[in-house]
Amino acid sequence: MAARGPFEMGGKCCSGSVSPQSILYQILNNEERWKTEGNPQCFPLPFPFPNIGCPCEVNRRVILKIPCVTCNRTSEVLLKTITFIRKLPSFFQLPLEDQILLIRQGWAPLFLLGLAQERVDFELLETSVPSLLKAVLLNQSPGGEYKLENSPLGASLAEVQKIKDFLGKFWNADICAKEYAYLKGIVLFNPDLHELKCHHYVQALQQEARHTLIEFVSMTHSRSRRRYAWMMESLGFLRTFSPDTIGELFFKPILGDVDLNTLVLETLYTKQDLI
Numbered sequence: 001m002a003a004r005g006p007f008e009m010g011g012k013c014c015s016g017s018v019s020p021q022s023i024l025y026q027i028l029n030n031e032e033r034w035k036t037e038g039n040p041q042c043f044p045l046p047f048p049f050p051n052i053g054c055p056c057e058v059n060r061r062v063i064l065k066i067p068c069v070t071c072n073r074t075s076e077v078l079l080k081t082i083t084f085i086r087k088l089p090s091f092f093q094l095p096l097e098d099q100i101l102l103i104r105q106g107w108a109p110l111f112l113l114g115l116a117q118e119r120v121d122f123e124l125l126e127t128s129v130p131s132l133l134k135a136v137l138l139n140q141s142p143g144g145e146y147k148l149e150n151s152p153l154g155a156s157l158a159e160v161q162k163i164k165d166f167l168g169k170f171w172n173a174d175i176c177a178k179e180y181a182y183l184k185g186i187v188l189f190n191p192d193l194h195e196l197k198c199h200h201y202v203q204a205l206q207q208e209a210r211h212t213l214i215e216f217v218s219m220t221h222s223r224s225r226r227r228y229a230w231m232m233e234s235l236g237f238l239r240t241f242s243p244d245t246i247g248e249l250f251f252k253p254i255l256g257d258v259d260l261n262t263l264v265l266e267t268l269y270t271k272q273d274l275i
Helices: 023-028 067-086 096-117 132-137 145-149 157-173 177-188 199-220 224-238 243-255 260-268
Strands: 042-044 061-064 124-127
Touching: 061 067, 061 157, 061 243, 067 096, 067 177, 067 243, 067 260, 096 157, 096 177, 096 224, 096 243, 096 260, 157 224, 157 243, 177 199, 177 224, 199 224, 243 260
Parallel strands: none
Antiparallel strands: 042 124, 061 124
16 A cells, blocks of 8 residues: 555544544534524525626525534534644644644634535525614614624625635546645645744745646646646635634634634644544
8 A cells, every 4th residue: 555645644533532522522412502592683595696796696595404514524624634734743843832833723724624625515594684774664773782693694695605615626627635635735834924933844835735736637637737827826725714604603603702723723722643
């Protein structure tokens, strides 16, 4: 059996081996918290998405149609993402400050690559947002208590549209496991962060991942240059996604207003010998 490269580890989910005190572990083992009562008023969202053009479209908000199922799957993807990082010895040779910086800047695009790799699809509901006219008719002040009690619920439809478009393109491209591994290495080792102490080392690691991906693509695809260029363009687009949108859509239903940066870091550095 051929030895796997440094970016090809982390395919196995660690949900059954992390500390029982881990928030993510508790999520994956507790579905009783999901109740149907108290849900916001929602409406099925027709597909495909309409073109996002006018301001009223931009302000539309969506939530998951079946959060108990989707959030379980996305929690597993986040754990697999953390496992991938844990299995990269080169990452832990960096100073702790560099590790934290790379994680804070990279966990969201790594998570989205994980969603694509695991083919996590999801349905949405559009939330009902009370109008300004309704507030006036009910003698409610938009700047006062009304605004606090009726703040928009859910993630931006325009942002979620971008995520769905990205996932669809990657599924259509039929990216294989090795390609995903190399792409994750390129994303994680980002030398463009000016605060890095070991900038040259991080740059060398990213170049290694890029070179290995080029070699692999050239051996498996006839139009390798076009495929590689498309992948690099997609990674640039991937960094434009808002981590707040990811948190709002996939994790707020189960975690509330938790800081995902802190959650990812705490899970990453929780007794690595448990993995």
